[in-house]
Amino acid sequence: MEQTLSIIKPDAVAKGVIGKILDRFESNGLRIAAMKKVQLSRQDAEAFYAVHKARPFFNDLVDFMVSGPVVISVLEGENAVLKNRDLMGATNPKEAAAGTIRADFAENIDANAVHGSDSLENAAIEIAFFFSGREIS
Ligand code: CMP
Numbered sequence: 568m569e570q571t572l573s574i575i576k577p578d579a580v581a582k583g584v585i586g587k588i589l590d591r592f593e594s595n596g597l598r599i600a601a602m603k604k605v606q607l608s609r610q611d612a613e614a615f616y617a618v619h620k621a622r623p624f625f626n627d628l629v630d631f632m633v634s635g636p637v638v639i640s641v642l643e644g645e646n647a648v649l650k651n652r653d654l655m656g657a658t659n660p661k662e663a664a665a666g667t668i669r670a671d672f673a674e675n676i677d678a679n680a681v682h683g684s685d686s687l688e689n690a691a692i693e694i695a696f697f698f699s700g701r702e703i704s
Pocket of ligand 1: 619624628658676677678679681682683
């Protein structure tokens with residue numbers, strides 16, 4: 568069993584597709600072990616995406632992530648990290664395979680509907696960033 572972190576980003580929350588995206592997870596063997604709806608502060612977003620600090624898109628990414636509430640969850644299941652990434656599709660929705668979350672719900676590479684941890688190691692770091700142990704069950 569693995570755990571991974573998912574964020575439903577402000578574009579998808581504003582569009583009213585939280586339920587549709589959560590259904591993709593649950594229908595594909597990913598259990599929701601923790602979940603909350605949060606308005607991130609700029610400090611939260613900068614710290615969460617610190618690994619991208621030097622990238623040219625960093626400021627736009629932070630602006631976008633604080634533009635409205637997000638839904639953050641811990642997904643649990645077999646091969647959860649890879650399974651979630653398969654369900655999400657490519658980072659750029661224009662390259663995302665048909666039937667993936669980003670192909671169906673995302674607009675562009677900034678407003679791309681969801682974030683998912685890219686490795687088991689980063690999943691543990693990202694989960695600990697947003698959740699305490701007692702919030703995960
Ligand atoms: P996410 O999985 O949340 O991780 C970092 C985010 O930066 C990514 O999704 C995209 O929304 C955003 N981003 C914008 N431009 C790029 C880019 N050129 N390469 C990767 N990520 C980008």
